[in-house]
Structure formats: structure tokens, C-alpha cells
Amino acid sequence: MITLEDKSNCSGCSACASICPQKCIDMVQDSEGFFYPSVNAEKCVNCGLCTNVCPFINAHGESESVMSFAAKSKSKDVRLSSSSGGVFTHFAESVINNGGIVAGVEMSADMTCAKYALIDDLENIARLRGSKYIQAETLSVYSEIKTVLEAGKQVLFCGTPCHVNALKLFLKKDYENLICIDFICHGVPSVKLWKIYLQHIESRFGKTVSVSFRCKKQGWTNYGVNFVNNRGKQRYFPKQTDPYMQLFLKNYSLRPSCYECKAKKTRYSDITIADFWGIRNVLPDFEEEDGASLVIVHTKKGGDFYESVKSSLVSQTVDTNLALKKNSVYDTSVKKPKERDSFYCDVNNLSFDKLRKKYVKINLSSEVKRRIRLLLHK
Numbered sequence: 001m002i003t004l005e006d007k008s009n010c011s012g013c014s015a016c017a018s019i020c021p022q023k024c025i026d027m028v029q030d031s032e033g034f035f036y037p038s039v040n041a042e043k044c045v046n047c048g049l050c051t052n053v054c055p056f057i058n059a060h061g062e063s064e065s066v067m068s069f070a071a072k073s074k075s076k077d078v079r080l081s082s083s084s085g086g087v088f089t090h091f092a093e094s095v096i097n098n099g100g101i102v103a104g105v106e107m108s109a110d111m112t113c114a115k116y117a118l119i120d121d122l123e124n125i126a127r128l129r130g131s132k133y134i135q136a137e138t139l140s141v142y143s144e145i146k147t148v149l150e151a152g153k154q155v156l157f158c159g160t161p162c163h164v165n166a167l168k169l170f171l172k173k174d175y176e177n178l179i180c181i182d183f184i185c186h187g188v189p190s191v192k193l194w195k196i197y198l199q200h201i202e203s204r205f206g207k208t209v210s211v212s213f214r215c216k217k218q219g220w221t222n223y224g225v226n227f228v229n230n231r232g233k234q235r236y237f238p239k240q241t242d243p244y245m246q247l248f249l250k251n252y253s254l255r256p257s258c259y260e261c262k263a264k265k266t267r268y269s270d271i272t273i274a275d276f277w278g279i280r281n282v283l284p285d286f287e288e289e290d291g292a293s294l295v296i297v298h299t300k301k302g303g304d305f306y307e308s309v310k311s312s313l314v315s316q317t318v319d320t321n322l323a324l325k326k327n328s329v330y331d332t333s334v335k336k337p338k339e340r341d342s343f344y345c346d347v348n349n350l351s352f353d354k355l356r357k358k359y360v361k362i363n364l365s366s367e368v369k370r371r372i373r374l375l376l377h378k
């Protein structure tokens with residue numbers, strides 16, 4: 001077996017495993033819970049397809065930003081159930097109404113992982129809506145998309161910048177009927193850490209049937225994580241006191257490659273979407289209570305697509321540099337905390353409670369409220 005030496009050089013996109021004609025590359029989970037390619041040297045014929053498709057080796061150049069917009073859905077329901085302004089939902093609607101397919105990320109039915117799925121009807125958009133702060137499994141999404149593109153249908157792919165770059169390299173050619181949307185990406189935690197947290201929650205609250213990482217009960221900027229259990233009971237944790245979110249936002253739980261992301265400089269997407277953090281300073285009159293999206297258009301195809309969807313949105317042109325003032329992770333990676341590696345060692349050795357106490361410093365009054373909430377719900 002040949003495995004990777006420097007883990008920061010692999011985003012785990014699995015394009016190499018998907019393209020291998022010998023099927024001799026497996027994506028294998030490491031002790032942190034991230035997946036990496038492992039090559040069966042006996043079956044490998046050295047065709048080189050895997051290295052040709054790797055976005056870390058082959059993505060070059062800098063993406064352009066043609067135009068940017070502040071945008072939000074005209075529907076309050078869509079805004080409230082989306083992470084930022086809900087623009088993704090309208091992009092998806094447009095493609096489905098055109099007879100096309102949308103590929104995005106949903107939670108698995110048992111809530112233990114996030115994975116890409118293809119949908120072709122409006123009802124299923126809700127499955128893909130909302131950010132899931134876990135690295136998503138790509139499964140066979142690249143080849144499924146290729147099949148749909150070859151059949152002449154329009155495809156909208158929405159995912160992390162590294163997955164968009166991987167898809168483009170996998171396809172090898174520019175399909176006119178493919179729209180790629182990525183987002184400004186903080187980075188992704190491992191599915192292993194998520195499962196440990198989910199078990200911790202379920203040991204107290206019972207089986208989870210749905211989770212929202214961006215619940216807007218207390219507002220868009222003041223979001224939290226909301227769990228619903230199999231008795232229909234809800235448990236809400238503001239992001240300031242939710243340990244999983246704190247580990248994510250404080251950068252402990254990210255994949256090694258996220259601290260040196262190559263896809264941020266070289267975006268192959270047509271459009272990038274994001275939370276429009278700091279919108280009040282840039283567009284004080286834009287009503288943003290339930291969330292506002294930033295839409296950055298990179299290509300003519302992306303611009304034409306955005307124009308075709310714009311009527312379902314409240315949209316205003318904005319200067320890209322000003323819009324990005326409060327969103328530096330657009331083109332820079334977050335800093336790796338010096339305790340990051342010891343954190344993932346501890347994931348394997350400490351209970352979630354001990355992990356939380358060691359790495360998440362929560363202010364005292366928030367902690368008291370959290371404990372009272374836990375006791376009340378026991």
C-alpha cells in the first residue's frame with residue numbers, strides 16, 4: 001500500500017479514487033477521522049490519471065471576481081432555514097425548473113455524516129439547504145454528474161472550493177451545461193469528531209432525527225446548533241456555548257489541508273457564495289436581520305446564471321473588496337493553533353466532556369446557563 005506522506009497536501013476530495021480505472025485506490029480513514037487515498041501498488045498500472053486529477057497538484061492560476069452582490073431570498077421562510085441569505089435555494093430552483101439536476105450536501109438519515117446527493121425535484125432542495133460543519137463524503141458524485149452532463153441536462157454543483165476544483169479536473173473539459181458554486185470556506189472538521197459529539201448529545205437527549213448547524217432562533221449573526229430528537233423535542237445551543245462549534249470556530253478541529261488551502265486562490269467555480277459578514281458597514285440600508293448572502297461572480301456563465309435568478313432575490317451590487325473586509329478566509333487559510341495536533345490525539349483518548357474542558361474556554365455565566373439547560377432537559 002502506498003499512502004500519503006504530507007497530509008496537508010490532500011483535501012480528501014477522492015477524485016483520484018473516482019477516476020482510477022484499476023479501482024486500486026481506497027479512501028482510508030486516519031486516526032483523526034479524515035479520509036486519505038491508499039494505493040494498492042500491486043494493482044496499480046502507473047497510468048497517472050490519479051495525479052492528473054489531483055487539485056493540489058494541478059489547480060493553477062488565480063480566479064477573477066467579475067462582480068459582487070449583496071443578496072437575500074424574498075421569502076422569509078427560505079432565509080430562516082438557510083445559513084445566510086438563502087441564495088442557494090433559488091439557484092437550485094432555477095436549475096430544477098429548467099429540467100436539470102442539483103448536487104449538494106445533505107445529512108445522512110441517521111445524522112452521523114454529511115454526503116453529496118443529486119436531486120431533481122423542488123421538494124428535495126430542503127435536504128441540501130444549510131451548512132453542515134463536517135467534511136462531506138463525495139461517494140460517486142463526480143461520475144454521476146458526468147453522466148448527467150453527457151445526457152445534456154443542466155447541472156448545478158454546490159460544494160467546498162476543493163471539491164469544485166476536483167470535479168472540474170475529473171471532468172477534464174468545460175461543460176456549458178455545468179454551473180459550479182463554491183463558498184467562502186472556513187475549513188472542515190472530521191466526521192469522527194462529529195460522531196463523538198453526536199453520541200455525547202444523544203446520551204443525554206436521545207436519538208437525533210435532525211440537526212441545524214445554523215439555527216437562527218436568536219438571529220443570523222447570533223446563530224446556534226439545534227437538535228431535534230425522535231420525540232420531536234428541540235435542544236438549542238448558542239454557538240458561544242456549543243463545544244463542537246467552538247472547536248470549529250477556534251480552528252482546532254479542521255483538516256490539515258484546510259490550514260494551507262490551495263483552492264482558495266485558484267477557484268474554478270462560476271460563483272462563490274458566503275455570509276455577508278459586516279454588511280451593515282458596507283450597505284447600511286440593506287435589511288439583513290434574517291441573513292444576507294454575498295455573491296461573487298467569477299465567470300460570464302456565472303454572471304448570466306445570476307441574472308436569470310435575480311428576480312427571486314433582493315439584490316444589490318457591491319464592491320468586492322469592501323464586501324470581503326470582514327471575511328478574510330475568502331483567499332487565506334485560517335491559522336493552525338499550536339495545540340491542534342495534540343487536540344486530535346486527545347480526541348482518541350479523552351471523553352467529550354474532558355476534551356471540552358481542556359480546549360474550550362467558555363465564560364462562566366454561559367457555562368452556568370448551559371448546565372442548567374442540560375439539567376432541565378435530563
Ligand SMILES: Cc1cc2nc3c(=O)[nH]c(=O)nc-3n(C[C@H](O)[C@H](O)[C@H](O)COP(=O)(O)OP(=O)(O)OC[C@H]3O[C@@H](n4cnc5c(N)ncnc54)[C@H](O)[C@@H]3O)c2cc1C
Binds near residue numbers: 081083103104114277
Ligand atoms: C464547512 C463550511 C464552512 C463555511 N465557512 C464559511 C466562512 O468562513 N465564511 C462565510 O462567509 N461562509 C462560509 N460558509 C458558507 C455559508 O455558511 C453558506 O453556506 C453560504 O453563505 C450559502 O448560504 P445560503 O443561505 O445561500 O445557502 P445554504 O442553503 O445555507 O447553503 C447550502 C449549500 O451549502 C452546501 N453545503 C452544506 N454543507 C456542506 C459541506 N459540509 N460540504 C460541502 N458543501 C456543503 C450544500 O450543498 C448547499 O448547496 C461555509 C459553509 C460550510 C459548509
